[in-house]
Amino acid sequence: MFESEREPELVPEPEIVCVDCGGRCFLLTPPREDGVWYPGDIVAYRCADCLDRWDLVLPDAQDERGD
Numbered sequence: 822m823f824e825s826e827r828e829p830e831l832v833p834e835p836e837i838v839c840v841d842c843g844g845r846c847f848l849l850t851p852p853r854e855d856g857v858w859y860p861g862d863i864v865a866y867r868c869a870d871c872l873d874r875w876d877l878v879l880p881d882a883q884d885e886r887g888d
């Protein structure tokens with residue numbers, strides 16, 4: 822069955838900017854065994870400066886509409 826169900830490559834940023842201190846937050850969450858990420862996956866980051874933890878939800882890639 823060929824529904825339009827193929828997943829685009831979805832990869833979380835390896836590093837983000839800390840919302841609190843502007844420092845660098847590094848990805849804590851390892852990928853699945855097959856290295857695939859899905860929309861709705863929760864990835865955690867740890868700030869190297871203030872040690873805050875940030876949990877982000879991977880966005881749904883089908884979110885592009887409105888043309």
Ligand SMILES: [Zn+2]
Pocket residue numbers: 839840841842843844845868869870871872873
């Ligand atoms: Zn920080």
